[in-house]
Amino acid sequence: MMSINPFIPYQATLKEVINLTPDIKLLNLELTVPELQNNFDYKPGQFAFLSAYGVGEAPFGFVSLAYRKSGIEFAVRRIGTVTAALHELEPGATIGLRGPFGNYFPLEDYKGKNIFIIGGGIGMAPLRPVINFILDHRAEYGNLLIINGARTPKDLVFANEFDTWAKAPRTQLELTVDKGDQNWKGREALVPAVVTELKPSPVNTIAITCGPPIMIRFTLAALKGLGFANNQIVTTLEQKMKCGMGKCARCNVGDKYVCKDGPVFTFEQISKFLEQY
Amino acid sequence: MTKVITKEDLLSWLRQLAEKYAIIAPVTSNGVTLYKSVGSSEIDKINLNFSKTELSPKNWFFPPSETLFTIVKDELPRIIPASVDREAILFGLRPCDAKGIALIDKAFLAEPADVFYQEKRDKTTLIGLACLSPCLECFCTSVGGGPADLTHLDILLTETAEGYITQATTEKGKQLLTGAPRQEKEIIPPVLPSLNLILAEGITELMPRVFNDAYWDRVADRCIHCNICAYVCPCCYCFDIRDYVSKGKIERVRSWESCQSPGFTRLAGGYDPRPTKGAHFRQRWYHKLLYFPPIFGDIKCTGCGRCVRSCPVNIDIREIITDVQRMKV
Numbered sequence: 001m002m003s004i005n006p007f008i009p010y011q012a013t014l015k016e017v018i019n020l021t022p023d024i025k026l027l028n029l030e031l032t033v034p035e036l037q038n039n040f041d042y043k044p045g046q047f048a049f050l051s052a053y054g055v056g057e058a059p060f061g062f063v064s065l066a067y068r069k070s071g072i073e074f075a076v077r078r079i080g081t082v083t084a085a086l087h088e089l090e091p092g093a094t095i096g097l098r099g100p101f102g103n104y105f106p107l108e109d110y111k112g113k114n115i116f117i118i119g120g121g122i123g124m125a126p127l128r129p130v131i132n133f134i135l136d137h138r139a140e141y142g143n144l145l146i147i148n149g150a151r152t153p154k155d156l157v158f159a160n161e162f163d164t165w166a167k168a169p170r171t172q173l174e175l176t177v178d179k180g181d182q183n184w185k186g187r188e189a190l191v192p193a194v195v196t197e198l199k200p201s202p203v204n205t206i207a208i209t210c211g212p213p214i215m216i217r218f219t220l221a222a223l224k225g226l227g228f229a230n231n232q233i234v235t236t237l238e239q240k241m242k243c244g245m246g247k248c249a250r251c252n253v254g255d256k257y258v259c260k261d262g263p264v265f266t267f268e269q270i271s272k273f274l275e276q277y
Numbered sequence: 278m279t280k281v282i283t284k285e286d287l288l289s290w291l292r293q294l295a296e297k298y299a300i301i302a303p304v305t306s307n308g309v310t311l312y313k314s315v316g317s318s319e320i321d322k323i324n325l326n327f328s329k330t331e332l333s334p335k336n337w338f339f340p341p342s343e344t345l346f347t348i349v350k351d352e353l354p355r356i357i358p359a360s361v362d363r364e365a366i367l368f369g370l371r372p373c374d375a376k377g378i379a380l381i382d383k384a385f386l387a388e389p390a391d392v393f394y395q396e397k398r399d400k401t402t403l404i405g406l407a408c409l410s411p412c413l414e415c416f417c418t419s420v421g422g423g424p425a426d427l428t429h430l431d432i433l434l435t436e437t438a439e440g441y442i443t444q445a446t447t448e449k450g451k452q453l454l455t456g457a458p459r460q461e462k463e464i465i466p467p468v469l470p471s472l473n474l475i476l477a478e479g480i481t482e483l484m485p486r487v488f489n490d491a492y493w494d495r496v497a498d499r500c501i502h503c504n505i506c507a508y509v510c511p512c513c514y515c516f517d518i519r520d521y522v523s524k525g526k527i528e529r530v531r532s533w534e535s536c537q538s539p540g541f542t543r544l545a546g547g548y549d550p551r552p553t554k555g556a557h558f559r560q561r562w563y564h565k566l567l568y569f570p571p572i573f574g575d576i577k578c579t580g581c582g583r584c585v586r587s588c589p590v591n592i593d594i595r596e597i598i599t600d601v602q603r604m605k606v
């Protein structure tokens with residue numbers, strides 16, 4: 001699947017750009033080589049490097065599902081030079097894409113279990129394909145509880161999908177913001193507090209959480225307070241990456257490479273690192 | 278009986294090989310010895326009595342800076358990948374430097390292979406020279422190597438009064454040696470030098486328990502982030518990848534980096550999971566002595582001692598290993 005030289009990107013055309021929040025855009029891409037368009041496979045949790053040629057490349061998690069064949073999507077938050085350059089691009093532009101890299105959420109292993117999704121801000125991006133995969137295979141999973149949190153209502157990503165998610169069978173969507181605006185009637189609470197408030201049972205449940213490090217730290221504590229064990233809590237680690245294949249050593253943590261052995265880890269694995277995450 | 282090649286024959290053999298191969302060999306100029314490309318008319322410039330080159334031979338496979346590909350802005354960007362040179366002979370390797378290459382091989386040739394490295398590596402034959410007069414800072418025998426260790430070479434040459442003893446260890450080496458003018462002689466092999474030993478055995482097992490010791494912050498304090506240690510190291514291989522634009526041409530370039538650089542792990546937006554000087558410094562030692570071994574089966578040090586020789590503030594891997602052995606936590 002990967003190109004013969006994994007340092008060389010595939011060329012992709014930017015098909016559509018959707019503003020998800022004031023600083024996050026959804027980029028929908030199509031590979032330019034027709035033979036690849038139907039064969040390009042990737043799984044929820046995996047990532048690719050996007051090149052803004054001349055500026056550089058950076059890693060982004062896939063937010064689409066390969067089998068839906070509705071384009072390859074990434075949520076890009078404007079935060080550095082590469083993301084700023086990607087935000088400038090208009091449909092029709094060429095972007096380099098290298099990947100897929102990394103491991104993925106073992107969704108096959110989670111069949112029959114309740115799934116508790118906890119996302120904060122751009123952290124919802126890699127969780128969106130997990131949610132949509134479960135909804136596409138609804139009968140095979142238990143209850144689905146989703147907490148999507150952000151700083152303000154405008155910062156909640158994937159708002160146009162909230163209805164679909166909330167209406168799906170055995171699915172509960174809980175939105176929360178740090179600070180609401182005049183139209184906001186929902187929760188104003190930090191994500192970890194909502195975890196504690198909703199009290200989902202840890203029995204036969206997998207919690208998957210992505211978000212800023214501080215949110216992860218307190219969410220972990222909240223989950224433990226509810227009785228979740230480290231091997232029931234899954235996250236993606238964010239590390240600086242340059243190669244994506246265990247060479248450049250940028251993403252090395254202990255005897256693992258986040259790009260290759262991750263980005264998906266259980267807290268059981270993370271707790272074994274000498275470094276604190 | 279042993280097969281030997283006289284110095285004159287060795288040089289004329291190299292001259293002949295230079296017609297077909299690129300020859301990379303130790304050359305001393307202005308007192309500095311480096312591996313350099315030598316043409317058939319320059320074979321006499323090879324320094325056969327050098328002690329150790331300033332920079333390791335990793336440069337040949339993994340240059341300090343290399344263009345991965347170039348993009349010419351047409352209507353659609355077309356990627357023109359970097360091309361590779363002809364077959365090469367890396368001549369005059371010290372056994373520790375051959376081990377350095379073998380250690381980088383473990384990471385760079387692991388699936389998916391680093392194609393840029395692999396192409397150069399596949400096209401190169403390694404000819405070593407046994408060390409009969411090691412440098413003061415050499416400690417290869419403490420980390421599993423030795424002055425006549427031929428494990429990671431294609432051919433090893435050992436100097437004697439009668440000429441160089443030739444030993445081929447790989448098919449590639451045997452093939453190449455068939456063309457060398459050698460004689461069978463009764464030879465007494467030279468006595469190999471004995472080196473100072475440091476207690477490196479068991480170091481991997483000891484590393485975890487001293488992870489949170491203030492030791493790392495304290496030693497790191499005097500480090501000036503020059504990265505010389507990583508650059509001269511035969512087996513350090515961290516790199517950076519960046520784009521450069523000039524005159525409508527975009528180049529993607531990879532360059533040497535070091536995991537102890539400030540900001541090595543800093544993410545866009547500023548968050549840095551490894552934020553302190555001590556933590557950067559510690560990472561390099563932990564990668565070498567604790568993290569690399571379980572994945573690749575060996576500590577990432579060859580005992581060449583270049584870092585010891587080059588560090589402007591005398592940070593010394595031998596001392597670090599010894600200190601960790603002594604720290605009873």
Ligand code: SF4
Pocket residue numbers: 328329371372373374408411412415416417418422423424425579580581582
């Ligand atoms: S460390 Fe050993 S192999 Fe390397 S130059 Fe010194 S004696 Fe030779």
Ligand code: SF4
Pocket residue numbers: 499500501502503504505506507587588589590591592
């Ligand atoms: S050579 Fe010495 S001062 Fe320079 S980066 Fe290495 S340890 Fe620090």
Ligand code: FES
Pocket residue numbers: 240241242243244245246247248249250251252257258259260
């Ligand atoms: S990104 Fe290069 S080793 Fe992981």
